[in-house]
Amino acid sequence: MSESTAMNKENFVTCDLLDANPESQVCLPNIEGKSFHSFGAKDKFCGEIVTVKCFEDNSRVKALLNSDGKDNNGEGKVLVVDGGGSMRCALLGDMIAQSAIDNGWAGVIVYGCVRDVDDLAQMDIGVKALGCIPRKSTRRDEGQTDLEISFGDLTLNSGMFVYVDNNGIIASDKPLID
Structure with missing residues (x-):
């Protein structure tokens, strides 16, 4: 880009x-034999990060994506x-993704799996995940939000802030674009 x-x-x-912000973090393209794939209709998305840690229980994911997904500037x-x-x-x-769209979220990155991928591919949201599986999670009201996560x-x-396109995922403590 010029x-x-x-x-x-x-x-x-x-x-x-x-290139302009070499101090930014870069997600490895292969994590223990797994890599991220794009599942939403948007291959490119970015925004302020909200973290959630949950293992095989999407209760917190559902609750967060059912809440306002806009930052202080009105961006997803x-x-x-x-x-x-x-x-x-x-x-x-697809149902939780639709809730995310309805509430203004720009995207979701899942260090895990998604489902309903044919529907997700038609939805106006960015989704990156390691893979897909038809089995839904069990809801036990477990999981933690707004804590440090690593992968x-x-x-x-x-x-x-996170920036996602077909080249990969990068993250920064500060916004990299307006």
């Missing part, structure tokens, strides 16, 4: 953002879900 073209939320490229946030990399059940499906060489906290 230097005369200002990057924004619609035209950013993570490669260019990282990104829910980053540490599902422990579990491939045994999905932490996000793929990333260490993330709520209030940080």
